[in-house]
Amino acid sequence: DQQVKQNSPSLSVQEGRISILNCDYTNSMFDYFLWYKKYPAEGPTFLISISSIKDKNEDGRFTVFLNKSAKHLSLHIVPSQPGDSAVYFCAASESPDYKLSFGAGTTVTVRA
Amino acid sequence: DADVTQTPRNRITKTGKRIMLECSQTKGHDRMYWYRQDPGLGLQLIYYSFDVKDINKGEISDGYSVSRQAQAKFSLSLESAIPNQTALYFCATSSGRGGVYNEQFFGPGTRLTVL
Numbered sequence: 001d002q003q004v005k006q007n008s009p010s011l012s013v014q015e016g017r018i019s020i021l022n023c024d025y026t027n028s029m030f031d032y033f034l035w036y037k038k039y040p041a042e043g044p045t046f047l048i049s050i051s052s053i054k055d056k057n058e059d060g061r062f063t064v065f066l067n068k069s070a071k072h073l074s075l076h077i078v079p080s081q082p083g084d085s086a087v088y089f090c091a092a093s094e095s096p097d098y099k100l101s102f103g104a105g106t107t108v109t110v111r112a
Numbered sequence: 113d114a115d116v117t118q119t120p121r122n123r124i125t126k127t128g129k130r131i132m133l134e135c136s137q138t139k140g141h142d143r144m145y146w147y148r149q150d151p152g153l154g155l156q157l158i159y160y161s162f163d164v165k166d167i168n169k170g171e172i173s174d175g176y177s178v179s180r181q182a183q184a185k186f187s188l189s190l191e192s193a194i195p196n197q198t199a200l201y202f203c204a205t206s207s208g209r210g211g212v213y214n215e216q217f218f219g220p221g222t223r224l225t226v227l
């Protein structure tokens with residue numbers, strides 16, 4: 001059973017607007033969360049992460065929010081740009097071995 | 113040059129054939145991983161290795177085996193390929209120190225088709 005779920009397989013947003021990607025998890029022992037971005041014919045690349053001791057982490061246009069009580073995290077991209085069109089994977093890990101459990105991914109399309 | 117390389121990038125094979133996918137890394141990381149990606153399922157962990165003498169099964173190890181020949185090399189084998197092993201395979205590495213160092217670095221992937 002998947003411990004990390006991304007229930008929206010796709011998202012279409014206009015250039016300049018906000019993209020909000022959601023992720024839910026079931027394992028309360030997860031203590032580190034990451035977002036990866038993947039372009040076609042390439043491997044996933046790390047985007048941003050957050051520790052369970054925080055509820056927000058920001059890096060430029062990307063912000064990740066964590067709601068531990070709801071076992072929910074989200075990625076905000078503001079403003080969205082055409083180069084943001086990609087598949088975004090949510091991932092979670094549990095110390096001490098830090099193996100990653102991935103969601104199924106959300107395909108983001110940014111319209112000009 | 114890429115930090116994590118995978119060979120081959122594409123492979124078409126027949127049912128019952130033995131296939132080896134290779135991964136090399138220049139990041140100096142101790143930890144290496146093999147994942148497969150299927151549509152709608154995200155990335156699933158097949159095997160992982162925390163150092164040269166350590167090999168562990170992941171979520172979906174049946175039908176696969178691995179070899180950690182050196183710190184920099186981690187191979188995945190399909191002893192007798194079957195059609196439902198058709199997928200995109202990724203190798204990844206990490207330093208293993210946890211926290212921000214938990215980031216895994218992925219290779220470009222191998223697209224495997226089993227006919």
